[in-house]
Amino acid sequence: MKNNKNAINRRHFIKRTALTGIGITIIPRRVLGKGFTAPSDKLNIAVIGGGGKGYTDAIHSWNNDKNNITAICDVDWGQSKRLMDKFPNAAKYKDFRKLFEDNNDFDAVTISTPDHTHAVIAMAAMQLGKHVYVQKPLTHNIYEARTLTNAANRYKIVSQMGNQGASGHGVKQMIKWFDAGLIGTVSEVQAWTDRPVWPQGIEPPTEKPTLLNSLDWDSWIGPAQWVDYHPSYHPFKWRGWWNFGTGALGDMGCHLMDPPYRILGLGYPTEVESSVGAIYKKLWEPENNPESCPPSSRTQLKFSATTKNKSDVTLTWTDGGLRPFHPELIPADHPIGENNSSNGVLMIGDKGIMTCGTYGRNPKVYLNNGDVLTPNDLGTNILPEHGHHTAWIEACKEGYGKEKHQALTSSFDYAGPLTETVLMGNLAIRSYMLTKPKGDNKVDYPGRKRLLWNGEQMKITNFDEANQFVKREYRAGWSL
Known part of the structure; x- marks a missing residue:
């Protein structure tokens, strides 16, 4: 031939x-x-x-x-x-x-x-x-x-x-370090980001600008509740609106929570609690709008011990530019996470601390004896070129259930529970922002509590109003 x-x-x-x-x-x-x-x-x-x-x-x-x-x-x-x-x-x-x-x-x-x-x-x-x-x-x-x-x-x-x-080399190196027992058993994780880098905590727009000629707005809205076109939504700024986006957590959580979730073999969280930053336009009257994600937030998720990590784990997430302080074990002049500390992860074990930035960049281990380990052989090539996409392409060619498919790092069997964990933080944030009239011109905040989660049933068991955020109502004509 x-x-x-x-x-x-x-x-x-x-x-x-x-x-x-x-x-x-x-x-x-x-x-x-x-x-x-x-x-x-x-x-x-x-x-x-x-x-x-x-x-x-x-x-x-x-x-x-x-x-x-x-x-x-x-x-x-x-x-x-x-x-x-x-x-x-x-x-x-x-x-x-x-x-x-x-x-x-x-x-x-x-x-x-x-x-x-x-x-x-x-x-x-x-x-x-x-x-x-x-x-x-x-x-x-x-x-x-x-x-x-x-x-x-x-x-x-x-x-x-x-x-x-x-699919990067950094995360793979961190798995090797943890599996070798270098940092021991982990009980605490810190993850943080400088997001949002788009407007959040704002009022929805009221003006109606001319629709872009290139844009099919009805298709853009899709299953979400209808709002008129505005550049505050498209392009990119949609991330800051609950109707379309998932805020700072949704944008960066699947990157930054992935290393601890994967390395420690975590499952569904057992509980979650959040608090949010507020914007004040009048004295004593916070202006956070329930349609917009908050300007900053802090969320705590708790997980049960796993076969890989014999301790319950508390994972604390902060966004809006807030980050944890340096642990004593990390030298004062060492950045944590990224080189500028704007995004990062700390996994704190009984033998040491493992840290990295977005995508597993700059992975390091700080041991209790003062030693510091870095993957010098990786250089700057933390992400293999096209590696995540290429792995998916090759698995598609081989087919469902075959060896390459089973080796994918974020097939939905893994990515689904990870995403649920990330979005659990948003459930807590939105519950925290719920308000009710209390009388005498005061407002009650019934969702500002520790929320207990049944992962198998997808249900908050101690505050039923929070369960409205487990799923959404689709616009007429749309369904899953």
């Missing part, structure tokens, strides 16, 4: 095998001969959300023409113009439902849209048997995360969440 990569295109190959009754669409290279690119060697990928992170997700999955970008769907073609210009032959859509209805010539989907649409798009794709890569956080609420986790196994598809540090 001659080495002619264009001799058999993928669509013709599938059609021909179906007609002959072979029923096989994936043929190993060795069957077709050396140098021949089998139709299955290039994954056909549909991109949903092509601006910002969606662009890099598409480029990393395409991986210098090792795979095909066959369709691009974005509610705002102005935001995705760069990607559409790079792949002019890709079919173009504004509504993912139209893509799924009209076009079946793809194997997998990358989903890099605002948080509130992750679940409905991923579920629709999985129901069609498409493999899915979904940006972090996996979903907008806890119920959606549990539902997608179960669905990925039910529909037997390969899944990956986009917390790329999970």
Whole structure:
């Protein structure tokens, strides 16, 4: 057989095998001969959300023409113009439902849209048997995360969440350190971020600017409750509104909580408690709006001991630029977490402390005897190029349940419970912000308490009003 990569295109190959009754669409290279690119060697990928992170997700999955970008769907073609210009032959859509209805010539989907649409798009794709890569956080609420986790196994598809540090060298090194017993048993974890870097704790806009010509606003709203278009929502600033985003925790929690969650083998938290920063415009009257995420927050999650870590664990999260103070074991002139300490993790054990920044950057161990360990052999290459995406692509080619799929670092079996843990913090934050009239012009805050969580039942057991934040009501015409 001659080495002619264009001799058999993928669509013709599938059609021909179906007609002959072979029923096989994936043929190993060795069957077709050396140098021949089998139709299955290039994954056909549909991109949903092509601006910002969606662009890099598409480029990393395409991986210098090792795979095909066959369709691009974005509610705002102005935001995705760069990607559409790079792949002019890709079919173009504004509504993912139209893509799924009209076009079946793809194997997998990358989903890099605002948080509130992750679940409905991923579920629709999985129901069609498409493999899915979904940006972090996996979903907008806890119920959606549990539902997608179960669905990925039910529909037997390969899944990956986009917390790329999970595939990095830094996290792998930290696992080795912990498994070797260097820091002993961990009872306390601190995680923090400088987010939000967008407006939060503000009043919703009231003016109605002209809608962008490039934007399908109805599709952008999707399952969320309707609000009129405003640049305070799109692009990017949607992160600070509960209707669409998940705040600082949703943005960074899946990156920064991943190392301790993975390394310690944590499960569902048993309880959660939060407090939030306030903005004051009048004396004694905080102006935090229930529609907007707070400007800063502090959350404490508790976990039971695991087979990997024989102690209960308290994980404290802070955002809004707040961070923990230096432990005595870490020298005063050493930054904690990132080099500028803006994001980071501390895992405090009885033999030492392990610390890192976002994506597992700058991992270090400080031992009780004064020794400091750093992975000098890693250099600056903490994240393998395209590693998180490439692992997903290769697993898609091999198929559900096979070795490469089982080795993925953020398949939904893992990413779902991690996301639930992150979003548990948001449940506590929103409960903390609940108010009720108390009389004499005073306000009661009934949710400012320690909330007890039954993970299996997805239920707060001591404050029923908090359970309204486990899931959301979808706009008419939308469902999961």
